[in-house]
Ligand code: FES
């Protein structure tokens with residue numbers, strides 16, 4: 001049975017035929033749409049490597065069935081760069097050494113973007129660590145990751161007109 005869904009992925013609306021209703025959003029992104037920036041770690045909701053935004057909220061794409069997302073807006077790591085300018089969270093990860101091997105990094109960054117737009121973390125490092133705890137890093141780059149989230153948050157707080165892209169809507 002083939003299902004047809006419509007998704008807006010990184011700002012582009014696409015009609016997608018799905019021939020297996022069990023396909024996850026993660027596999028759809030990676031294997032059908034060539035958006036391989038989103039990583040597969042555990043494939044069971046335990047590592048956060050597959051984090052993307054769905055309608056602005058961060059989710060583990062390995063746990064989400066694509067067929068249930070008809071009409072949703074998806075943002076992946078590929079959707080953050082605009083006109084060759086890094087998103088403030090991406091820039092902060094580089095500035096703060098928020099990665100080593102980089103495998104967890106797309107998920108960390110997407111989670112951080114979602115976390116900042118949730119507006120819950122403030123400038124409390126412990127709170128940021130707690131709210132990012134669903135994203136594991138085997139390299140142990142946690143200190144840089146936390147610092148990057150705090151730095152990006154400061155930059156984005158200075159730009160109150162920014163949307164989820166971190167850039168001014170004007
Ligand atoms: S791959 Fe989805 S949480 Fe690990």
Ligand code: FES
Nearest residue numbers: 100102137138139
């Ligand atoms: S940077 Fe290597 S797993 Fe996080």
